[in-house]
Amino acid sequence: MKHELSKTYDPKSFEDRIYQNWCDKGYFTPDVADNKPPFSVVIPPPNVTGQLHMGHALDETLQDILVRYKRMQGFSTLWVPGTDHAGIATQIKVEEQLRKNENLIRYDLGREKFLERVWDWKHQYGSRIINQLKKLGTSCDWTRERFTMDEGCSRAVKEVFVNLYEKGLIYRGNRIINWCPHCITALSDAEVEYTEQAGSFWHIKYPIKGEDGYVEIATTRPETMFGDTAVAVNPSDESTKHLVGKTLILPLVGREIPVIADDYVEIGFGTGCVKITPAHDPNDFLVGQRHGLEQIKVMNDDGTINAYGGKYEGMDRYAARKALVEDLDAAGYLIKVVPHTHNVGACYRCGTTVEPMTSNQWFVKMEPLAKPALEVVYDGTVKFEPERFTKTYTNWMENVHDWCISRQLWWGHRIPAYYCDGCGEMVVSKTDVTTCPKCGKAMRQESDVLDTWFSSALWPFSTMGWPDKTPELAKYYPTSVLVTGYDIIFFWVARMIFSGLEHMGKAPFSTVFIHGLVRDAKGRKMSKSLGNGIDPLQVIDEFGADALRFALATGNAPGNDMRFSDEKIESARNFANKLWNAARFVLMNLDIDKVELPAAGELATEDKWILSRLNTLAENVTQNLDHYEIGVALANIYDFVWDVFCDWYIELSKPRLSAGDKIAQNVIAYVLSETLKLLHPFMPFITEEIYQTLPHESESIMISDFPRRRADLVFTEEEAEMERVIALIRAIRARRTEMGVVPSRRAKLSIVTRFGATFAAAVPFFQKLAGASEVKFVDAVTDPTAVQIITDSAVAYIPLADMIDFDAERARLTAELDKNLGEIKRIEGKLANAGFVEKAPAAVVEGERQKLEKYKEVRKGLEEALAKLG
RNA sequence: GGAGGCAUAGCUCAGCUGGUUAGAGUACUUGCUUGACAUGCAAGGGGUCACUGGUUCGAUUCCAGUUGUCUCCACCA
Numbered sequence: 001m002k003h004e005l006s007k008t009y010d011p012k013s014f015e016d017r018i019y020q021n022w023c024d025k026g027y028f029t030p031d032v033a034d035n036k037p038p039f040s041v042v043i044p045p046p047n048v049t050g051q052l053h054m055g056h057a058l059d060e061t062l063q064d065i066l067v068r069y070k071r072m073q074g075f076s077t078l079w080v081p082g083t084d085h086a087g088i089a090t091q092i093k094v095e096e097q098l099r100k101n102e103n104l105i106r107y108d109l110g111r112e113k114f115l116e117r118v119w120d121w122k123h124q125y126g127s128r129i130i131n132q133l134k135k136l137g138t139s140c141d142w143t144r145e146r147f148t149m150d151e152g153c154s155r156a157v158k159e160v161f162v163n164l165y166e167k168g169l170i171y172r173g174n175r176i177i178n179w180c181p182h183c184i185t186a187l188s189d190a191e192v193e194y195t196e197q198a199g200s201f202w203h204i205k206y207p208i209k210g211e212d213g214y215v216e217i218a219t220t221r222p223e224t225m226f227g228d229t230a231v232a233v234n235p236s237d238e239s240t241k242h243l244v245g246k247t248l249i250l251p252l253v254g255r256e257i258p259v260i261a262d263d264y265v266e267i268g269f270g271t272g273c274v275k276i277t278p279a280h281d282p283n284d285f286l287v288g289q290r291h292g293l294e295q296i297k298v299m300n301d302d303g304t305i306n307a308y309g310g311k312y313e314g315m316d317r318y319a320a321r322k323a324l325v326e327d328l329d330a331a332g333y334l335i336k337v338v339p340h341t342h343n344v345g346a347c348y349r350c351g352t353t354v355e356p357m358t359s360n361q362w363f364v365k366m367e368p369l370a371k372p373a374l375e376v377v378y379d380g381t382v383k384f385e386p387e388r389f390t391k392t393y394t395n396w397m398e399n400v401h402d403w404c405i406s407r408q409l410w411w412g413h414r415i416p417a418y419y420c421d422g423c424g425e426m427v428v429s430k431t432d433v434t435t436c437p438k439c440g441k442a443m444r445q446e447s448d449v450l451d452t453w454f455s456s457a458l459w460p461f462s463t464m465g466w467p468d469k470t471p472e473l474a475k476y477y478p479t480s481v482l483v484t485g486y487d488i489i490f491f492w493v494a495r496m497i498f499s500g501l502e503h504m505g506k507a508p509f510s511t512v513f514i515h516g517l518v519r520d521a522k523g524r525k526m527s528k529s530l531g532n533g534i535d536p537l538q539v540i541d542e543f544g545a546d547a548l549r550f551a552l553a554t555g556n557a558p559g560n561d562m563r564f565s566d567e568k569i570e571s572a573r574n575f576a577n578k579l580w581n582a583a584r585f586v587l588m589n590l591d592i593d594k595v596e597l598p599a600a601g602e603l604a605t606e607d608k609w610i611l612s613r614l615n616t617l618a619e620n621v622t623q624n625l626d627h628y629e630i631g632v633a634l635a636n637i638y639d640f641v642w643d644v645f646c647d648w649y650i651e652l653s654k655p656r657l658s659a660g661d662k663i664a665q666n667v668i669a670y671v672l673s674e675t676l677k678l679l680h681p682f683m684p685f686i687t688e689e690i691y692q693t694l695p696h697e698s699e700s701i702m703i704s705d706f707p708r709r710r711a712d713l714v715f716t717e718e719e720a721e722m723e724r725v726i727a728l729i730r731a732i733r734a735r736r737t738e739m740g741v742v743p744s745r746r747a748k749l750s751i752v753t754r755f756g757a758t759f760a761a762a763v764p765f766f767q768k769l770a771g772a773s774e775v776k777f778v779d780a781v782t783d784p785t786a787v788q789i790i791t792d793s794a795v796a797y798i799p800l801a802d803m804i805d806f807d808a809e810r811a812r813l814t815a816e817l818d819k820n821l822g823e824i825k826r827i828e829g830k831l832a833n834a835g836f837v838e839k840a841p842a843a844v845v846e847g848e849r850q851k852l853e854k855y856k857e858v859r860k861g862l863e864e865a866l867a868k869l870g
Numbered sequence: 871g872g873a874g875g876c877a878u879a880g881c882u883c884a885g886c887u888g889g890u891u892a893g894a895g896u897a898c899u900u901g902c903u904u905g906a907c908a909u910g911c912a913a914g915g916g917g918u919c920a921c922u923g924g925u926u927c928g929a930u931u932c933c934a935g936u937u938g939u940c941u942c943c944a945c946c947a
Contacts, residue, residue, distance in 0.1 A: 009909085194945080201947090219947065232947095266946060274947045283947075343945060388874065395873065395943070486942085516875095521882085523940090555883055555895075560875080561941090563882065571895055574909045585906035629886065635894070650906075658905090730913095737913040743902060768904085823891070830889090835927030844889055851891095 005587055005693055009580035011544025015685045019134060027702055029141045030076045032471045039075035040476035041067055042460050043140060044484045044492070045148060047086035048122050049093050052132035054518040054526060054552075054564060055485060057536040061549045062515060062630060063483045064138045068681035069625050070480075071139070072706035078476045080463045081133065081140035083126050085149040087452035088183055088349045091411040094118050111410050111447075118411045122147075132537060137545050137684045139702070144472075146463045148455040149413065156462035157413045157455050158430045160503055165428045169365045169502075170405075172417075176278075176285040177359050177404045178345060181303030181317075182352035185408040186361050188451055189401055190490045192345040192354050199342055203271070203335040204328060206231060209247040209256060216271045216335060220342060221280075222328070223321040225250060226298040226308045228257055230276040232287055235261035240272045251333040252324070253310065262287050279358045295358050301408075303355060317355070362406035362415060362448065370397050373498035376507045382497060385513045385628050386559040389486060396490050403495075405451045412449030419444055457495035460508035477504060481511040486559065489514070513628050516561035518552070523563055534564055546683035547572040553682055554634050575638060576686050579679075582646050583690040586672050589657040595669045595695050600712070605761055606652040607667045608715035609722035613644055614671055615714060618707040621678050637679050645675065648726060655764050669694055674707045721758040724793040725765060731789045732770040732796055739787065739803045746773040750781050753794035784868050788813075790861035792854035810869050817862040820855055827852045 006013065022028065041063055046056055063079065071077040091106075094117055098104045106114045126147065133140065146153060164170040178187040202222045205214040215231060231248055233240035243259045250257060264287050265274050278288025279295040288295060298308040305312045305320045312320040328334045345354045374397050376382045377390060384390045406415060418433040419426050422441035427433050433443050455462070460479050464472040478500070484493060493512055500508030520526055526533040539548045550572035556562040603611070617640045624633035649671065656664035673694050680687040680701050691701040698704035732749070741747070749772035753759055756777055759766075766772040781788075785801035787809075827848055830836050837845055 009907090194943095217947085221947090264946090269946060271947095276947090281947075283945090345945095391873070392942070399944080490943090523882095557884070560883095565882070565896095567882075567896055570909075574907095577909045578907065581907035581910085583906080588906070624886080627886065631884070632886070635884070639894085646906085647911085651904095654905095734913060737901070740901085743904075743912080819891090830928080833927055836889090837927085839927055840889070847889080 005580065005584045005690065007584075009577045009686070011546060011576070011685060012541075014689045015135075015137070015540075015545055018685050018688050019137060022139070022700065022702060023142065025700065027700060028079070028139045029143050030078050032076075032475050034076050036074055036076035038078070038475050038480075039067070039070040040078040040080070040479040041481060041483065042080045042463060042479055043082060043138075044482075044488070045082045045084040045146075045456065045459065046129050046133075047089055048083045048126040048129070048147070049086055049090045050129055052129055052136070052536055054534055054536055056129075056133075057136060057548060058515060058518050058552045058562075059483060059485065060133060060136055060138050061552045062513070064136070064549075064684070065553060065630055065681045066481060066483070066513075066625070066628075067139055068684060068702060069706060071702065072677065072680065072704060074705070076475070078144075078472075079138070079140045080144050080146065081130070081138070081142060082146035082459075082463060083129060083148070084456055085122070085147065085412065085452060087407060087409055087412040087449065088185065089452075090118060090121065091409050092183065092349060094121050094411070097121075106410065114410055135537065135540055135545060137549065139684075144463070148452070148459070148462075152465065153455055153458070153462045154413060156458050156466055157450065158416045159467045160454075160458055160499070161416055161450070162428055162430050163503065164364065169368060170362060171365060172360065172362050174358055174360045175363065175402075175404070176280075176282050176356055177361055178354040179301070179357040179359065180347035180350065180352055180354055181299075181301065182350045183347060183409070184301050186359055186404050186406060187347060187354060188404045188453075190453075191348045193348050194343040194345050196341055197344045199340050199344070201270075201338040201340045202325060202328075203338065204251065205333045205335060206248040206251060206273075206275075208243075209249055211246075215243060215248055215259070215273050217273055217275050218270045218338075219275055220340060221321070222324055223305065223309075223312075223317055224277045224280045224298060225275065225324070226253060226305070226310070226312075227277045227279050227296040228275045229278060229288065229293040229296060230257050230260045230291065232260050232262045232265050232274045232276050233272060234263060234265040234267050237265070237267045237272055243273070252327060252331065260287075260291050260293075262290065280356055282356055285358065297358060299355060299357065361404050362417075364403040364405055366400045366402050369498040369502060370400050372501045373397055373494065376497065376501065381510065382507045383511050385511055389489065389512070389514045389559065392486065392489055393494060397494055400494075403451075405454050406446075406448040407451055408447075409449050412452060413455055415446040415448050415450060417446040419446070453491050453495055456492055457499040458503070460496060460500060461504050466504070473504075477508070478506050479509045481513050482509040483513045483515070485517060486514050487517070511628075514559050516556070516559055519561055519563050521563055521565035523561075539569055543569050543573045544576065544685070546686045547576050550575060550634070550683055553630050554638070556631050558628055558630075575642070576683065578646060579641055579686060580690070582641070582650060583672060583693070585650060586668050587693060590665050590669060590695075591660070592662065592665050592669065593695050595666055595673065597670050598663045598666055600715075602663050603667065604656070604663070605718045605721055605758070606649065607663070608718035610645070610649045610671055611667070611713045612715040612719040613640065614674055614707075615709055618674070618678060619709040622706075622708070625681075634682050637675070637682070641675060641679070645671065651769060652765060655768065677701060677704055677707050721755070724755060724758055724791070725762040727791045728759070728789070728794050728796060729765060729770045731791050732766070732772075732798070735787060735789050735798075736771060739800065741771070741800060741803055743771060746771050747798045747800055748773055749775045750778050750786070750797040751775065751794050752778055752780060752797075755793050759794060782868070784870065788861075788865040788868070790816075790858055790865060792857045795861045795865070806869060810866065813862055813866050813869070817859065817866065820859050820862060824852065824855045824859060827855065 044059060067077055067079045095106055178192045180187055199220050201218045201220060204217050206217050207214045228250060233243055244261045246259045247256050248259060264283060276284045276287050278285045278293050279297040296308055298306055299317060300306050303317045305315050307313050309320060312323060346352060347354055374394060377394060416430060417426055417428045420436035420439060420441055420443050422436060423439040425436050425438045436443050461473060461477055464470060464477055466473060496508050500506060517525060520532045524530060524532055536548060547569055551568045617636060620636050621633045653664045653668055673691060676687040676691050688701045749766055751759055763775045766775050781797045786797040786799050787804060789796040830848055
């Protein structure tokens with residue numbers, strides 16, 4: 001029976017069809033009740049607002065490789081997919097749309113109506129990214145798809161919030177937080193991005209009450225002056241000591257403030273006097289607490305100045321700054337303006353400069369949670385791969401501040417706290433509270449929602465049905481590995497670890513496999529504003545998902561950023577094409593219905609050679625994958641497919657295949673199909689398509705057994721024999737091209753060798769691959785006009801006297817001999833070194849001895865050859 | 871201020887726990903309608919593995935320092 005593949009590799013013609021079939025067959029859904037060992041992964045949930053970008057493509061490809069590998073190895077493999085509601089990001093998008101299309105702001109609609117719009121958005125775009133994931137070939141269990149705001153996840157959020165609150169780990173307080181005046185919400189420390197900006201130091205006179213003098217204050221944010229409640233100096237600073245206890249008058253404002261002493265002020269920096277604005281600076285806030293200073297907030301939530309700013313009320317903070325500075329100057333209070341570059345924090349979602357402000361917010365107390373989260377990393381329960389990211393994590397966790405979790409948004413999990421306007425009672429509860437338990441009046445729920453990362457932190461167990469004790473949790477929690485980029489170690493990984501420990505009593509995963517960023521061909525971060533993003537869907541459309549996956553998985557070391565370029569994707573596509581054509585060749589020559597590996601005694605040397613090489617490959621790939629060396633694993637397969645299987649085995653087997661040899665057919669079909677299995681986790685579609693056309697045992701390659709090392713397929717001797725033949729063929733080809741012998745010119749070949757049997761069996765190969773017309777085995781060749789080709793196992797002669805330039809030949813042989821003698825000397829030196837022989841491992845010493853033997857063989861050949869030339 | 875990455879062929883990058891004749895892709899040179907593939911085949915040129923020390927029998931690999939470069943964290947008004 002002849003099988004066929006279409007003439008050209010056309011991924012579009014089969015990728016969607018194959019994916020649909022996998023889904024229909026339910027291969028992605030594990031049986032919770034089976035007794036296979038578990039392997040589980042939760043997807044880093046993409047934002048519902050998002051489109052699939054290269055970062056996702058990389059992340060998902062790496063996960064799918066691990067998941068498919070483990071599934072083929074017989075694990076009960078669960079990959080939980082889903083999406084994140086992405087609080088701020090999504091709300092911003094919907095608000096933008098609202099403004100653009102209807103010229104409305106969210107308050108025009110009101111909370112409920114606005115949320116309806118966001119849900120509409122979610123329903124419209126949430127499925128888009130899921131479909132894009134499917135295009136990539138991800139083998140997620142879609143029957144368990146989750147959303148951070150679905151019923152189950154929301155229930156987990158409430159449960160966790162109440163638990164933490166009852167343990168005293170969640171509290172509400174008036175603290176200084178980062179405020180985004182554009183998004184009109186508080187942000188956590190992690191959500192602020194700092195960039196260096198050119199600014200100024202404004203030096204301002206603060207007059208001393210009852211004296212003529214003044215104190216010189218330098219500030220980068222003069223508009224916060226309205227909120228100054230003191231000026232501080234260092235108590236040990238001799239030059240400012242006399243000021244302590246005096247009263248200053250705020251210029252233009254006229255309010256009186258004291259001069260206080262605090263160690264926070266650094267001696268010798270600036271003017272030595274610092275204005276203290278407890279409501280608008282984190283350090284000043286602490287100083288204020290120490291000295292019992294009043295907190296005066298001078299800004300509204302949108303960043304405009306409030307009534308404390310007097311005539312500047314209502315102005316934007318920067319407009320107010322400008323006007324204030326002009327007025328100070330006019331009134332003679334401005335001493336000078338000094339240029340100053342400093343780091344300014346911006347909102348990670350909208351880029352607006354954040355304003356530190358005191359505000360009444362909800363916080364998670366981090367210290368008790370951080371401790372065990374550090375322990376599991378210190379003791380190796382949770383490992384980072386590559387290891388260096390351990391430090392990134394521990395450094396952050398060791399210095400973590402309390403986590404501000406409330407957001408003044410509408411889109412998100414509403415905080416389950418209820419207030420009574422009558423008696424002021426507050427209740428935190430998993431279930432809705434409508435009437436006050438104390439006074440019976442109506443309760444209203446907290447209007448704030450939770451930080452979007454609060455729910456993502458619960459993802460590994462909220463997606464498996466927690467707080468219920470589900471079979472999924474019992475079998476698949478903790479998960480096996482978390483795959484993600486180093487950019488969200490703080491946002492997400494850290495918070496999952498302490499949440500898992502706190503609520504499940506176990507860390508949510510044992511390994512964190514970290515990858516880098518995908519950059520453009522010039523090494524720049526892909527971004528919308530630069531317009532340099534490469535759309536993975538377009539790449540899939542043009543080159544196929546397998547090529548994209550190959551390009552992302554190959555040649556990049558764990559944790560390192562990688563560049564994505566046209567070259568890379570083309571080279572990946574070429575590989576797919578190569579494999580496709582190799583398969584076509586195999587199929588064209590196959591007329592068996594079942595692949596059965598012949599007994600060892602029936603196999604030809606080249607069969608044993610390729611089987612032995614395949615065996616080694618399986619062993620190496622397994623080891624690579626177990627160590628998360630995905631790029632190395634793929635490179636090994638690539639080399640085998642192209643350089644070993646295609647370039648040599650296919651060529652070597654052509655004579656037998658065209659003669660209809662069944663042994664050769666079985667071997668080549670076996671090797672191809674095992675190779676496809678090794679490659680399947682990386683390139684799932686093409687491997688399945690080819691597998692299905694070959695005679696095959698399993699219904700699908702994705703549920704077939706991943707190849708293992710087979711002790712019965714170790715053929716060390718035959719492998720070495722074949723390598724000798726290949727080495728000689730290569731040497732002959734090289735000599736011929738070097739002499740300018742056209743390929744069509746065939747020549748008689750005489751071989752002198754002590755490996756007669758090996759080479760005798762290889763006569764057809766010399767004829768087909770080395771331009772030999774006939775091959776003779778002789779004891780010696782005396783003809784001085786024959787071209788001599790020397791390897792460590794044979795000397796070959798080709799009578800091409802007319803092509804030889806004897807002087808050049810002599811020079812070439814001499815140079816080769818020189819090089820050879822150099823190597824011999826080097827190894828002999830090594831072996832003569834007592835230190836080396838004694839201390840180096842025996843295998844290394846033995847290796848050097850064997851190398852020396854080979855070099856000596858070559859030397860013998862070269863010397864004889866030179867002698868013949870005279 | 872603190873932490874970390876990177877520096878290997880013209881370019882983009884591999885190189886796992888020290889021993890290789892230092893690799894790949896791409897580009898380049900030469901020659902090929904070899905009956906799977908020109909998205910291909912064959913043969914080649916091209917590297918003082920940033921620099922300086924150290925450890926070792928042996929260092930591209932481990933350690934320290936220097937230079938260049940990138941990133942993260944903290945944030946002194």
